[in-house]
Amino acid sequence: EIVLTQSPGTLSLSPGERATLSCRASQSVSSSYLAWYQQKPGQAPRLLIYGASSRATGIPDRFSGSGSGTDFTLTISRLEPEDFAVYYCQQYGSSPPSITFGQGTRLEIK
Amino acid sequence: EVQLVESGGVVVQPGGSLRLSCAASGFTFDDYTMHWVRQAPGKGLEWVSLISWDGGSTYYADSVKGRFTISRDNSKNSLYLQMNSLRTEDTALYYCAKGARYSYGRVFDYWGQGTLVTVSS
Numbered sequence: 001e002i003v004l005t006q007s008p009g010t011l012s013l014s015p016g017e018r019a020t021l022s023c024r025a026s027q028s029v030s031s032s033y034l035a036w037y038q039q040k041p042g043q044a045p046r047l048l049i050y051g052a053s054s055r056a057t058g059i060p061d062r063f064s065g066s067g068s069g070t071d072f073t074l075t076i077s078r079l080e081p082e083d084f085a086v087y088y089c090q091q092y093g094s095s096p097p098s099i100t101f102g103q104g105t106r107l108e109i110k
Numbered sequence: 111e112v113q114l115v116e117s118g119g120v121v122v123q124p125g126g127s128l129r130l131s132c133a134a135s136g137f138t139f140d141d142y143t144m145h146w147v148r149q150a151p152g153k154g155l156e157w158v159s160l161i162s163w164d165g166g167s168t169y170y171a172d173s174v175k176g177r178f179t180i181s182r183d184n185s186k187n188s189l190y191l192q193m194n195s196l197r198t199e200d201t202a203l204y205y206c207a208k209g210a211r212y213s214y215g216r217v218f219d220y221w222g223q224g225t226l227v228t229v230s231s
Contacts, residue, residue, distance in 0.1 A: 001172075035217045037155075044205060044221035045155065050213055057219075088155055092216035097169045099145075099157040099216055 002027055002091050004102035012110040019076040021105045023089035028069050033092045036065055036074045039104075040085045048087075049074065076107075084109050112136040112220045114206045119225030126196050130225055132189040132206030140164070140184035143215030146191050148202035149224070156202075159191065160209065160216070174200075196229045203227075 003026040013019055023034070032052035037045040047056040049065035052072055062077040076083055089102040118130040130146070146158040159170045159180040168180050179192040189206055203224040209215030 033213060033216070035213070037218075039155075044223055045218070046221075047210070047217060047219050050210065050217045056210075090155075090157075090217070092213060097160060097214075097216060099160075099171075101155040101157065104154045 002029065002093065002098060002100055004089050004091060004100055006087075006089060006102035006105045008105060009103075010106045010108060012108050013079055014110045015079050015081055017079050019074075019079055019083070019107055021074040021076075021087055021107070023067075023072040023074070023102050025070040025072070025091060029072070029091045030093060032068050034065075034067070034072050035090045035092065036063075037088045037090065038083075038085045039088065045088065079107075081109075083107065112208065114208065114220060114222035116204060116206045116222045116225035119204060119227045121228045121230060122196055123231050124196060124198055124229055126229070128193045128196065128227060130191040130193065130204055130206075130227070132222060134187045134189065134206075134208070137208070137220075139182075139187040142211070143209035144182060144189045145207045145209060145216075145218060146180060146189075147205045147207050147218065147221075148200075149205070150199075150202045153202075158204070161189070162215075193227070196227075198229050201227060201229045 034052045036049040039045040053065045113135045115133045145160045161180045177195045205224045206222040207218035208220040210217045210219040
């Protein structure tokens with residue numbers, strides 16, 4: 001099973017700043033099958049990025065994803081107040097299905 | 111508008127059984143892979159199970175294999191999770207999630223609001 005490790009555990013930043021969240025895999029994630037989700041308190045997760053770098057429908061362009069192999073990054077270029085939440089990465093191997101999540105990064109207001 | 115509404119979560123004793131349901135609307139249900147994902151209180155996300163569009167293929171996380179069964183009724187636009195031999199560590203909010211058309215349906219583009227399962231004596 002591929003284990004995903006996210007860092008940092010908590011990130012404290014101010015609105016307007018740039019956020020860089022990391023997701024490292026225990027082995028190579030095939031074909032960049034890596035997604036990112038945002039979860040706010042009391043809400044279901046929301047898909048942000050799939051295929052490591054493709055934005056999901058309706059996601060603002062301040063969100064971007066990059067990386068390949070074992071190292072992936074979610075960048076939020078300029079933080080808006082509504083961006084403070086928990087972020088999860090997820091890998092999805094194709095065959096046999098292998099789906100795991102990272103433990104999450106909490107992005108909090110400084 | 112895509113809607114996923116879960117139901118069936120209750121308090122159950124260890125060793126007990128439960129069936130969760132998810133009612134889907136706003137999309138062509140039988141075109142998509144569907145999933146169950148859970149989240150223990152204050153913890154992260156854990157994928158539980160998936161079922162292909164026609165129910166012909168099912169897969170499970172090792173933590174639930176042999177105890178949980180996923181199924182679907184495309185005539186009723188409904189997804190189910192039969193949970194047997196429940197353990198305290200199965201306590202979680204259970205989300206129904208729709209697989210996106212891309213990425214082998216293993217990216218979750220819509221989620222329900224979840225139904226809470228509590229396993230406690």
